[in-house]
Amino acid sequence: MQKIVLNIEMEKAEASAQRPRESGTSTLDLALRAVELLALRHAPMSLGEIAKALGATKPTIYRHLTTLIRHGFAWQDARTGYYAAGVKLMTLGEAVQQQFDVIATSKPHLIQLRDKTSQSATICTLVGEELIVMERVEGRSIIEFGTPRGTRFDFHASAHGRVWLAFGPHELTDKVLAGPLKSWSGEVRTSVPTIRREIELIRARGWAMAPNEMVDGVNALAAPVFDHRGELIASVAIVGSLQFIPSPPLPEQIDAVVQCARAVSSACGWRR
Amino acid sequence: MQKIVLNIEMEKAEASAQRPRESGTSTLDLALRAVELLALRHAPMSLGEIAKALGATKPTIYRHLTTLIRHGFAWQDARTGYYAAGVKLMTLGEAVQQQFDVIATSKPHLIQLRDKTSQSATICTLVGEELIVMERVEGRSIIEFGTPRGTRFDFHASAHGRVWLAFGPHELTDKVLAGPLKSWSGEVRTSVPTIRREIELIRARGWAMAPNEMVDGVNALAAPVFDHRGELIASVAIVGSLQFIPSPPLPEQIDAVVQCARAVSSACGWRR
DNA sequence: AAACGATGTTTCGTTATATGAAACGACTGA
């Protein structure tokens, strides 16, 4: 049984939203680029390859790799001498994820949601000013849509995002609608009044959808998660082919997502 | 429903097994220590705190953080100005994990194993010369034993490890048995002939267990996963209280673990 | 109200230290 996995091409969580700073340490810069290069490659690389890819000399990269290895961020194949990313990245990634305790709480509910709907289930959280996929439970259909942990969503062009516009703090909504609204496809609405009207609708019915927005033929269905103070802390959603999640979605799908969001909210102390 | 989670204190995947090298770049060293510090803290830290914890001055750490932020490895809370670990670590951790395709293949089978036994299910892989937990599906008992992704196991003092001694390459077995054998508890056997005898037993019956070895009252039950060439590529195991996984384990538990390992092996091209 | 302590941030001169050319040993394939 082989699964077809479509990796949706999106900007990953870059520092793009953070204000760019001019100062910095160039040597660290190079080393971090090396880590990233190794992690995103699927195969180990030779020292020369790495050096060329980063526009640096071998000794320089060599020294950096030495330090990276000492810290577990990289790793050298003892047989071939080639370099690859280290497991420390996995360890630290796991640690970062666990800092958000909504995620741990939500996991069993996400699995239940996936079991009910057979579609991938995801949960998003605000990190800084970015909306990030924190956990994902894979669906059971043949075609899978990849929004792996760490993917960043646009607020105006995704189901997750519009849940945040509808139920999140007003400052966020205003800031997003004031800025430029990038269009991913013809389906993305970039007119502010149109979005405002949709936000009202989402608030009224309690869920959001985004057919054909990120990729053609894909739909998502999202609902808000609140904490004990009634503040929005996360959003859960199912993602799948329009064939399985039509527009509008099936009543039982809406019910499943909303129920899941409510269950996680309850587990986080939300009442009423 | 609150789960009690016992985090088993083990050495994490350090570079300890890699040969230590003398040369290296000290500035990168400092920066990596900063990343690690931030990732392992649950709360954001102030610049001063970080500087003091690492024995450096504020401007130095500040410059490093600037670069780390630019790359997404760190992140600054816009409101408080405090620093925390960035989502890039999650993204890269995910990418590193996906380089090992046994993991992806095994996931549904691990879930099935968990469902059958109600115990946590884990899969380990050899990374370099270290045995690392690559994936884990949480159990359904009240008390959970935490061996999160990235945890390193000793070969002689764990069920996973002894599966590798029994079915892995001979060089590995010889090397491990030649080295010092650290004792975690009274239950750990450190005598080479004793271990050799147990390895034979494991080979004969096809599974390994490790009662009371890492923590008192905990047992683990592991079995080997082979690829198309018949080489050991991973080990799967269930971990749980001795109350649930007795010594020797229940026949149906053994069966479940062995079946799971066989299923993953088959999925990886293993025949017969 | 004013002084203090804590943030994060910037500047600047000094020197530590990261750098790259070149050479080295070891290995693989032609």
Add this chain to the structure above:
DNA sequence: TCAGTCGTTTCATATAACGAAACATCGTTT
């Protein structure tokens, strides 16, 4: 045997990381 990799080491040079001190803002405390 030679030419081509690979990773590793050395060393003189100048880049660029460093830390002391000062700055700008917050809160809190006096």
